[in-house]
Amino acid sequence: MKLIGLEEHFVTPALVGHGTSTSSIAQPKAWAEASRRLLDLTEERLEAMDTAGLAMQVLSLNSPGIQAETDPAAAVRQAATVNDHLAGVISEHPDRFSGFAALPLQDPKKAADELERAVTQLGLRGALVNAHTNGTYLDDPTLRVVWERAEALDVPLYLHPANGVDLAHVFSGHPELVGPMWSWGIDTATHVLRLIFGGVFDDFPKAKLLLGHMGEGLPFTLWRMDSRWNFHAHHGIELKRGKPSEYVRENLYITTSGVCSAPPLLAAMLSIGADHILFGTDYPFEEIDTATQFLRDAPISEADRAKIGHRNAQRLLGLAPATE
Template sequence: MDFHGHLAVPTADALVAGAPGFAAELADERLAHSPESLIANQDQLARLRPKLTDVAARLDDLDAMGVAAQVVGPMPMHHYWAGRELAGRLARTTNEAVAEHCAAAPDRLHGLGTVPLQHPRLAAAELSRAVTEYGLRGISVSTTVDGRELADPAHDPVWARAEELDALVFLHPWGCSLGERLATRYLGNTVGQPVETTVALSHLIFAGVLDRFPGLRLVVAHGGGYLPTYIGRSDHAWQVRPDARGCALPPSGYLRRLWFDALVYTPQALRHLVDAVGADRIVLGTDYPFDMGVTDPVERLDAARLGPADHAAIAGGNAMELLSKGHQR
């Protein structure tokens, strides 16, 4: 099972067209990419539009990849700048579209929605609606919320509601706060996205969010960025710096409270991720259908030469357990 697929929602895009906040968002995106990357991104979106919207095209590609099922979330443009009224409409429009898309193949497609984290009380309400009315398994969130960290206490109502509902939270970066510094050779994605994930996770851990919400089921894209690779430095800071002691355990103690997708590209990197977090905390991820994703997730898992139990867990067992827990509730 692939835990990392995307859906475009043209009806939601139409809601923000012409909005000043959207214009500012596009301007920031232009600053963070070279002209060559912007052209390549536009060409890719035009080429992939059928795969991002058509159920039959998605299922055909899953068959070609040897993947039985996929978790589908919206393209991670959450528009956290939006005011309360527009933000609510965006969330409901997006979540309805995800639910409708997945309902066309309910045995194979499982949906994640979005919520307006910039309005935490509204976000908590929309999370309830997404799970109880639309039948989604949880939500996708980005790494920052209009400049505010996910670990900000303002978001506690959302994490509390996710715990209450057993809803999944999928952490997926969109853009990089390093901006123009990485605006060359596609470094904003290649390097910037893992950095964003690493920073967001570090805030959640060091600020004690995972202590306050031990039942939060957080799944992280792109193998957790760089954090699992260099977690020893975080542990060292926690041990020697009293100002780093915002969490009850050394940071490595929280890796096994999280789940990570296996989109780390090489057998060596996947084996290292298994060593760092445990095979029972890893799910397949393709980033379908984008070019920074992979079309051979099963072959890449095979190439890591893990034991049969670990292989089976990553191939689908862990994902099914994550989905079934929330579904049973």
């Protein structure tokens, strides 16, 4: 079975420094090993893909990436450079790699232009955004130009976690809760809800948002969100589609990255449908062979396995279909 992974990280030597804040959440040896693998794009990575039977990785700049840059002009330069570099790697291995662009959201108009350049000139398949950009979230009115361009290009934005701007008091005294094990999922799911209640998908109904880690918990909470939306004060917010779940089911696509477990996969399939679930390994933070074996062994139909494994990715990203 052909497998395409959509959350597959890399970094360049010039941008390693942006990840120093993330390094604090990992054990030193684990971070050192991940950092070594992030810098490798073609040697050990391709060997690991071959061993595990992963046909293609859709590469993206590791968290926090360009979002960590405080100088807008530098962010614009860095995004263009890394996107050119990524396109060069893909051109040398077009059957093994595709990619998501990095965007300099510090300058929304130039970010939209860079997205268009990356898609129409470099052949990238959308963009990945690492959480907030210096405290600005994707529902900010200044970023509507980016959503408008993404919808017009018919490409998704992939929302990936990073360290938050701040921490709720409930985390105080418990730094072990900060990071991908817990706080990142809460932050990212809340970011998605900001997009829904902020009207992004009402303004751009055909926009597509990708979310990793089996949807950061959102597929499992839809009934309660709808129920409580009917109960809560709406604070002047109007949802044109009536309830939050409609937006999750229509505009959101999730990947299996970092969640190699059958129960959440089955729950997500029942909640949002197999057509909106795609495969991901979360390399190098998870092992490729663990992820590929998980999907091969998952108790789902062969038709759904093919959708999740590669067909949904081909359809959503416009990748050329291939034999299984």
